[in-house]
Amino acid sequence: MKAVHEIRSRTVVLPVENVDTDQIIPARFLVTTSREGLEKALFADWRWEKDGRPKAGFALNRPEVEGASILVTGRNFGCGSSREHAVWALQAGGFEAVVSTAFADIFRGNALKNGLVPVQVDEATHARLVEAPGVEVSIDVDAGVLSFGTRRAAFPLEPFARYCLRSGLDELAFLLSREREIAAYEAQAGPASWRSS
Amino acid sequence: MGDVARTLLDRIWYAHLVAAETQDTPAVLYVDLHLVHEVTSPQAFAELRRRGLPVRRPERTVATMDHAIPTRVGPDGRRAPAEGAAAEQVSALERNCREFGVALYGVGHERQGIVHVIGPELGLTHPGSTIVCGDSHTSTHGAFGALAFGIGTSEVGHVLATQCLLQRKPKAFAVELDGVLADGVTAKDLILALIARIGTGGATGHALEYRGSAIRALSMEERMTVCNMSIEAGARAGLVAPDETTYAYLAGRPGAPVGAAWDAAVACWVTLPSDEGAAFDRVERMDGSAIEPMITWGTSPGMGIPVRGVVPGPNGDTGLEKALRYMGLEPGTPLLGRKIDVVFIGSCTNSRLSDLREAARVFRGRKVASGVRALVVPGSQAIKKQAEAEGLDRVFRDAGAEWRESGCSMCLAMNDDRLLPGQYAVSTSNRNFEGRQGPGGRTFLASPLTAAASAVTGAVADARELLSSRGAAVASGAEGSAVSAPADSSGPGTPESPGMTGRPR
Numbered sequence: 074m075k076a077v078h079e080i081r082s083r084t085v086v087l088p089v090e091n092v093d094t095d096q097i098i099p100a101r102f103l104v105t106t107s108r109e110g111l112e113k114a115l116f117a118d119w120r121w122e123k124d125g126r127p128k129a130g131f132a133l134n135r136p137e138v139e140g141a142s143i144l145v146t147g148r149n150f151g152c153g154s155s156r157e158h159a160v161w162a163l164q165a166g167g168f169e170a171v172v173s174t175a176f177a178d179i180f181r182g183n184a185l186k187n188g189l190v191p192v193q194v195d196e197a198t199h200a201r202l203v204e205a206p207g208v209e210v211s212i213d214v215d216a217g218v219l220s221f222g223t224r225r226a227a228f229p230l231e232p233f234a235r236y237c238l239r240s241g242l243d244e245l246a247f248l249l250s251r252e253r254e255i256a257a258y259e260a261q262a263g264p265a266s267w268r269s270s
Numbered sequence: 271m272g273d274v275a276r277t278l279l280d281r282i283w284y285a286h287l288v289a290a291e292t293q294d295t296p297a298v299l300y301v302d303l304h305l306v307h308e309v310t311s312p313q314a315f316a317e318l319r320r321r322g323l324p325v326r327r328p329e330r331t332v333a334t335m336d337h338a339i340p341t342r343v344g345p346d347g348r349r350a351p352a353e354g355a356a357a358e359q360v361s362a363l364e365r366n367c368r369e370f371g372v373a374l375y376g377v378g379h380e381r382q383g384i385v386h387v388i389g390p391e392l393g394l395t396h397p398g399s400t401i402v403c404g405d406s407h408t409s410t411h412g413a414f415g416a417l418a419f420g421i422g423t424s425e426v427g428h429v430l431a432t433q434c435l436l437q438r439k440p441k442a443f444a445v446e447l448d449g450v451l452a453d454g455v456t457a458k459d460l461i462l463a464l465i466a467r468i469g470t471g472g473a474t475g476h477a478l479e480y481r482g483s484a485i486r487a488l489s490m491e492e493r494m495t496v497c498n499m500s501i502e503a504g505a506r507a508g509l510v511a512p513d514e515t516t517y518a519y520l521a522g523r524p525g526a527p528v529g530a531a532w533d534a535a536v537a538c539w540v541t542l543p544s545d546e547g548a549a550f551d552r553v554e555r556m557d558g559s560a561i562e563p564m565i566t567w568g569t570s571p572g573m574g575i576p577v578r579g580v581v582p583g584p585n586g587d588t589g590l591e592k593a594l595r596y597m598g599l600e601p602g603t604p605l606l607g608r609k610i611d612v613v614f615i616g617s618c619t620n621s622r623l624s625d626l627r628e629a630a631r632v633f634r635g636r637k638v639a640s641g642v643r644a645l646v647v648p649g650s651q652a653i654k655k656q657a658e659a660e661g662l663d664r665v666f667r668d669a670g671a672e673w674r675e676s677g678c679s680m681c682l683a684m685n686d687d688r689l690l691p692g693q694y695a696v697s698t699s700n701r702n703f704e705g706r707q708g709p710g711g712r713t714f715l716a717s718p719l720t721a722a723a724s725a726v727t728g729a730v731a732d733a734r735e736l737l738s739s740r741g742a743a744v745a746s747g748a749e750g751s752a753v754s755a756p757a758d759s760s761g762p763g764t765p766e767s768p769g770m771t772g773r774p775r
Contacts, residue, residue, distance in 0.1 A: 088588075089588075089589070089592070090588075090589045091470055091471070091570050091589060093570075093701075093703045095682075095701065095703040095704070095705060095706050096703065096704060096705075099683070099705055099709070100337075100682040100683050100684035100706075101683055101684050103309050103310075103337075103338075103684055104309075104338050104354070104355040104356050104359060104684060105312075105355060105359075106312035106313070106316070106358060106359060106362045107312075107313065108313050118704065118705045118709050118710075147589075148471065149470060149471035149474070149504070152470055152471065152504065153406065153501075153701060153703060154405075154406050154682075154701075155310070155404060155405055155406040155420040155421060155422055156309075156310065156422070157310070157313075157422035157423040157424060158423075160422075175471060175474065177471070177474060177504065178474055178475060178504070178506050179406060179420055179421070179422060179506060182421075182422060182425070183422035183423075183424065186422065186424040186425070187424070231296075231438070232293060232294045232295075233294060233295050233296055233436070236294070243424075244424070244428060244436050245317070245321075245424070245427060245428050245431060245432070247436070248298065248428055248431070248432040248434055248435075248436065249323075249431065249432060251288065251289060251298055251432070251434070252432075254288050254289055254298065255288050255298070255300075255326075255432060255433065255434055258287075258288040258300055259300075259433075262300070265527075265531075265535070266302035266303060266330075266396045266398075266399035266400075267302075267396045267397055267398035267399050267535055267538050267539060268282070268285035268286060268398055268399070268538070269281045269282070269285055269398050269538050269539075269541045269542050270276075270280070270281050270283075270284035270285040
């Protein structure tokens with residue numbers, strides 16, 4: 074995973090709540106064995122007409138958002154299916170961070186494992202961002218601060234998640250480094266799956 | 271154990287800690303059972319290959335195919351083969367399981383089925399265990415008092431390689447359900463009512479524990495329906511404490527312990543339930559006797575109303591406005607009587623034998639309304655076989671419904687079962703998101719009873735009306751034994767046991 078310290082970009086604003094992963098990437102695009110090539114699948118049914126022309130008016134199709142890498146969107150983003158393809162598609166679409174007031178649990182975890190930064194901000198900051206589509210925003214991962222204009226808002230990031238983002242460490246490498254403890258646990262727990270403490 | 275009152279979640283969590291969480295690092299949590307399917311695993315196996323890693327515990331890993339495969343029967347009377355990219359996914363899973371030594375219940379295997387249906391059916395889902403799968407409906411297995419949750423593909427790779435996950439302990443959320451469900455009210459109605467109440471983000475960050483007399487009275491299959499949709503309330507996991515119903519379901523299944531090992535297991539399982547006075551971070555109470563048959567009107571599972579209710583107004587909520595527009599509905603109008611095009615009975619929520627028996631109660635002696643397409647898709651090949659032994663397939667076919675091979679089918683529009691743009695469906699699945707069942711398709715989520723009643727009516731219907739009129743007919747001797755009591759298929763004597771074999775390979 075690539076280390077992430079700071080993201081600076083204009084925003085794309087998609088002011089919809091409860092955006093589920095079926096909208097981010099419809100299931101028919103999951104018939105793949107790769108993580109690549111999902112750019113066209115991103116928000117496919119909101120973004121493209123049946124003949125493949127861009128739908129006029131959809132936030133991601135506006136010419137002024139070209140190159141923007143921060144998505145500002147509504148509460149409970151990424152709810153529904155556990156498909157990590159949703160994160161891969163957002164990254165294929167050029168996004169480095171998603172800003173919302175709340176994220177669904179599995180989506181948040183998937184995002185962090187791929188270096189896509191979930192930025193959870195307060196309602197007032199969110200409202201200001203929604204009112205100003207295209208504003209230039211800076212996301213400081215090291216400090217956990219999102220800023221634009223004169224406004225600064227702290228956002229929560231689990232210490233371990235921040236460490237992984239900043240160092241580019243992937244969790245699998247971390248887990249593999251715990252081999253001795255895993256083996257010790259297995260030796261003590263035995264083969265049964267049921268346990269109570 | 272000890273002086274502190276513990277929850278079921280606490281007990282499972284602490285017993286599976288390879289390393290406790292600290293402020294700086296999440297816990298390393300051991301995974302007892304890893305279920306794998308064709309859609310969310312290929313990139314994870316590729317990652318293992320890239321790093322030169324084996325599957326750490328192949329004996330704790332079980333794979334099946336369910337999402338992308340057709341459930342249609344071809345002209346040769348067999349399941350139609352997957353084509354194109356789906357065929358590639360199927361062969362990738364076969365190759366991966368062969369290479370990494372993972373048991374596979376693939377297409378053609380007599381125990382193939384939806385991953386969350388076959389785990390319990392094979393007796394692999396044990397109380398007090400940790401279970402994960404690259405699928406958000408893994409919460410289903412919580413019905414057995416297991417901590418079971420969905421993970422992404424990166425995490426599938428973590429579990430394949432290390433049998434562990436990095437996790438923070440979820441908060442505990444008690445749902446207290448008392449009272450007796452009324453006739454015609456099912457487990458599906460119960461969970462839809464809960465989600466309508468707390469919302470689709472209502473349990474984010476929490477594991478739900480379903481408690482109370484209304485939950486204790488449910489069969490294992492009904493408990494699975496409830497736990498299945500925990501994710502639709504935002505919870506990754508939903509649990510029901512194990513009890514005699516649980517043990518009776520598990521006894522004799524191929525993956526269940528036998529003899530002294532069974533006794534030892536039960537001795538552990540009985541210690542699992544939450545202590546009296548254990549603290550929950552949140553509690554929600556509902557009166558089960560007040561729940562009515564539920565149906566969703568909108569594009570989020572939280573948009574549920576009683577089947578005799580009316581579509582709500584948006585009151586300035588742009589999300590509700592958007593849903594009303596997509597669904598083509600007017601506020602203040604009833605759904606009851608609204609024409610529909612398709613009925614789908616299936617999915618990991620409602621494709622088990624008891625669901626099919628419920629649907630058959632309605633279909634028996636009736637016809638699918640003209641212009642309506644009805645699909646009945648069993649959750650597993652074992653269920654299919656058992657349903658056929660009971661003659662349920664004849665009931666469905668005689669009514670004019672399609673009887674399929676097992677799989678996810680029309681739940682998610684990634685195989686060839688899809689709604690057409692603009693079509694309305696009553697579906698027993700779990701998600702009514704825009705386009706979930708096909709681009710432009712419009713989904714009303716409901717129970718198998720409501721779905722079957724809607725199929726024969728040609729419009730959204732209240733099954734209680736059909737069943738009570740049938741009841742009257744039976745009383746006058748008109749239809750003989752057409753109404754059978756909803757038998758619980760989850761008992762130990764379930765006739766599917768004889769067909770069960772050990773794990774392949």
